[in-house]
Amino acid sequence: MKRYLVNFDTDQLEKCYSDVLIIGSGIAGVYTALELSENFSINMLTKEEVEISNSVLAQGGIAVSLDKNDSPEEHMKDTLYAGAGICDEESVDVLVHEAADNIHKICHYGVQFDKNEKDNSQLALGREAAHSKNRIIHAGDATGKEVCDKLIQNMVARKNVSLHERIWAVDLLVDEQGECRGVLAYDETEKKYKVFYAAITICASGGYGQLYYYTTNPEVATGDGAAMTYRAGGELTDMDFVQFHPTVLYHEKDRSFLISEAVRGDGALLRNASGERFMPRYHELHELAPRDVVSRSIFSEMKKTGESHMNLDITMKDRAYLEKRFPTIFQKCLSYGIDLSKDYIPIAPAEHYCMGGIKTGLYGNTSIKRFYACGEAACTGIHGANRLASNSLLEGLVFGRRIGIQAREMVDSVGENKMPRFVGQEYTKAADAATDQEIQTMQDTLKRLMTKKVGIVRTQAELEEALATVRALKEQIKDLVNDSLDKMALQNEVLLAEQIIQAAILRKESRGGHFRSDFPNRDDEHWKCHIIVTKEGTEMR
Numbered sequence: 001m002k003r004y005l006v007n008f009d010t011d012q013l014e015k016c017y018s019d020v021l022i023i024g025s026g027i028a029g030v031y032t033a034l035e036l037s038e039n040f041s042i043n044m045l046t047k048e049e050v051e052i053s054n055s056v057l058a059q060g061g062i063a064v065s066l067d068k069n070d071s072p073e074e075h076m077k078d079t080l081y082a083g084a085g086i087c088d089e090e091s092v093d094v095l096v097h098e099a100a101d102n103i104h105k106i107c108h109y110g111v112q113f114d115k116n117e118k119d120n121s122q123l124a125l126g127r128e129a130a131h132s133k134n135r136i137i138h139a140g141d142a143t144g145k146e147v148c149d150k151l152i153q154n155m156v157a158r159k160n161v162s163l164h165e166r167i168w169a170v171d172l173l174v175d176e177q178g179e180c181r182g183v184l185a186y187d188e189t190e191k192k193y194k195v196f197y198a199a200i201t202i203c204a205s206g207g208y209g210q211l212y213y214y215t216t217n218p219e220v221a222t223g224d225g226a227a228m229t230y231r232a233g234g235e236l237t238d239m240d241f242v243q244f245h246p247t248v249l250y251h252e253k254d255r256s257f258l259i260s261e262a263v264r265g266d267g268a269l270l271r272n273a274s275g276e277r278f279m280p281r282y283h284e285l286h287e288l289a290p291r292d293v294v295s296r297s298i299f300s301e302m303k304k305t306g307e308s309h310m311n312l313d314i315t316m317k318d319r320a321y322l323e324k325r326f327p328t329i330f331q332k333c334l335s336y337g338i339d340l341s342k343d344y345i346p347i348a349p350a351e352h353y354c355m356g357g358i359k360t361g362l363y364g365n366t367s368i369k370r371f372y373a374c375g376e377a378a379c380t381g382i383h384g385a386n387r388l389a390s391n392s393l394l395e396g397l398v399f400g401r402r403i404g405i406q407a408r409e410m411v412d413s414v415g416e417n418k419m420p421r422f423v424g425q426e427y428t429k430a431a432d433a434a435t436d437q438e439i440q441t442m443q444d445t446l447k448r449l450m451t452k453k454v455g456i457v458r459t460q461a462e463l464e465e466a467l468a469t470v471r472a473l474k475e476q477i478k479d480l481v482n483d484s485l486d487k488m489a490l491q492n493e494v495l496l497a498e499q500i501i502q503a504a505i506l507r508k509e510s511r512g513g514h515f516r517s518d519f520p521n522r523d524d525e526h527w528k529c530h531i532i533v534t535k536e537g538t539e540m541r
């Protein structure tokens, strides 16, 4: 019997039907909706308001080889290098070759990127860490907002798309033939469960940054898509690889505001408490080394000096330039009394991006029929062990559009009357159902544990300790009656934490975002592979 998060019987619930169901309203979900035929009816679920997503927060930009001195091949080379030997080359090839087309498409939807100051007919191309060429198109330092605002405007104007805010997908409904027929969902406004049936379901629910105490991700990023897929018997992969952003503002009032890589791309230097520029001691590319290297170097410098943070110095640029180039960052820092043109910015690394997720093929297809995934929820294999900066918004676009193409063949005659009945598994109600406060305490324990023991530097002993704690938490909540969104999020987070830790224990080497101080070297002979997990167990492929 399938294990669902809640007891239910679809016969007893309100039902909604559409040709396509999309979970999530970030760049991947919204662009996919726009790229699907307008002949399809589409239901889109999103956990909060439509504009609450990682996508909207994206600052730096989108990578695309537009310069005459650049090419998709150069972009591919940089992506493969950052990915540390385990990128899926076919997927990367698709990404870099379809990039420009998708950028033209979103410009057609009204997205405005900054123009080259010398030649207004060209887009301005910025540089970010580990890119060998200038290829980051941006809209100031609020690229995600500009892209999402314009795409959402276009989507809400489409008559075939029904947007359902504050409706949370809880579990996939997979029939006896192993085909996904939609989801069980919870309507937070009406406080009731509903069924969303569809011929195909597309998961664009983002990543799971909220598993960590320090993260740049918003509260909606609890990995629901990956957890639902696992419970439904689908494959997850690369859960061992989590990316930590090197430069997140370190301030008592804020633990999640990102200081974009573009600031280092523009010449900012990393300094320790004594004012020493320390990156030349760690890597030949200095501040522009790959993200994992910079994060580990900061972490190591913090450990060595006993400091809680390091500093980012962009004081070599004048105020007028900084206000224009980084308006959001400038104003945010100023609101905390930090003037970028005069003061160092206190920073520390924080969780930022999940390389792992639902295993997908070249058209967003997953191991479950009629179920697709794109964006950060998916693992297309393009990022390998470490994502190259500004490749993720692009991934959402490229693979979202590919699902749109594939869907033309998949949306067929699955009519309303063919939808099967689903009944949730019985749970025994725990005698001492947890209070909201207890749930929050458990969530806090989990986040601190993941940050401390499953973070930037890992060891066998600490991972095993973390696994024992997570399993104890899992036992504690196994009979929990899931009558609140926090309880459901906790179930998903505990499920994914266990998968991340198990994969991290298994991988006895260091590669990309996964660094083991007890196995500090990359070991291609034994570990040039992916760890795939399902309910049935773990496989190396």
Ligand SMILES: Cc1cc2nc3c(=O)[nH]c(=O)nc-3n(C[C@H](O)[C@H](O)[C@H](O)COP(=O)(O)OP(=O)(O)OC[C@H]3O[C@@H](n4cnc5c(N)ncnc54)[C@H](O)[C@@H]3O)c2cc1C
Pocket (backbone or CB within 6 Å): 023, 024, 025, 026, 027, 028, 029, 045, 046, 047, 048, 050, 052, 053, 054, 055, 056, 057, 058, 059, 060, 061, 062, 063, 143, 144, 167, 168, 169, 170, 204, 205, 206, 207, 216, 217, 218, 220, 221, 222, 224, 225, 258, 352, 353, 374, 375, 376, 377, 389, 390, 391, 392, 393, 394, 396
């Ligand atoms: C601060 C920050 C800056 C970044 N800067 C860049 C950058 O410059 N360039 C770049 O390429 N990448 C950047 N990234 C990464 C990039 O933004 C994300 O990887 C990308 O936006 C993911 O898009 P998505 O559509 O897959 O998911 P998201 O944008 O995270 O959207 C997920 C959506 O799913 C919804 N959802 C989640 N669970 C459920 C559920 N159970 N039911 C219904 N809905 C659900 C959420 O509410 C949300 O609408 C940045 C990320 C952050 C946090």
